[in-house]
Every structure is written in C-alpha cells, then in structure tokens.
Amino acid sequence: MGGKRKKRTKIVKVKPKLPKTFECPRCGKIAVTIKFDKNHEGPKSAHIKCGSCGLETEIHDLPPIYDEANAYGRFLDLYLEGTLEIKDNKRNKDHENEGEDESLSSETNQ
Numbered sequence: 001m002g003g004k005r006k007k008r009t010k011i012v013k014v015k016p017k018l019p020k021t022f023e024c025p026r027c028g029k030i031a032v033t034i035k036f037d038k039n040h041e042g043p044k045s046a047h048i049k050c051g052s053c054g055l056e057t058e059i060h061d062l063p064p065i066y067d068e069a070n071a072y073g074r075f076l077d078l079y080l081e082g083t084l085e086i087k088d089n090k091r092n093k094d095h096e097n098e099g100e101d102e103s104l105s106s107e108t109n110q
C-alpha cells in the first residue's frame with residue numbers, strides 16, 4: 001500500500017469588504033449607515049443615518065447604479081453645501097439651562 005500524500009492547497013480568496021459604515025461629517029464617528037429604498041427602476045433614494053449622534057437624512061434621485069459609497073459621497077457634498085435636510089433624532093435633553101442661574105440671583109428687597 002503506497003501512501004499517497006495529499007496536499008491540500010487552500011486557496012484563500014480575500015474579498016475586500018465594502019465598508020457599510022461611514023464617517024459622520026457632524027460627529028466624526030464611523031457610524032453612518034446607508035440604506036436604499038427599493039425602487040423598480042429609475043432613480044433611487046438613500047436613507048442615511050448616524051448611529052452615534054442621531055443625524056438622519058434622505059437623498060433622492062440617485063442614479064440606479066449608485067452603491068453605498070456613491071451615496072455617501074453625494075451625502076457629504078450635500079451636507080457640506082448645507083442644502084441637506086437633516087432630521088435630528090436626538091432629544092435635547094442635555095440642554096437644560098446649563099449655567100443659567102439668573103433666576104436665583106434676583107435681588108431680594110428687604
């Protein structure tokens with residue numbers, strides 16, 4: 001019985017993963033996710049949301065061939081232009097009259 005040497009060559013395919021999360025232009029964290037609305041044909045819409053600061057917006061009329069990276073690029077452009085309509089999900093719970101003690105410093109006449 002002759003021993004056959006089996007050589008197993010592993011072919012490792014390195015698939016470069018497309019980043020699905022992007023840097024947020026407002027808070028700077030990699031927490032922006034992009035979802036596309038499913039349209040049959042024609043331009044599609046991207047729903048963009050930051051999981052960190054709550055920034056949320058939508059971009060419409062994107063070319064059908066656009067992927068997340070393309071949509072993110074468009075999002076950045078629009079954001080920097082200031083023409084983007086931002087929905088802010090976060091409640092302003094940390095803006096409760098911080099440092100305003102004027103009511104306490106009212107003079108008492110006695």
Ligand SMILES: [Zn+2]
Nearest residue numbers: 024027050053
């Ligand atoms: Zn953010």
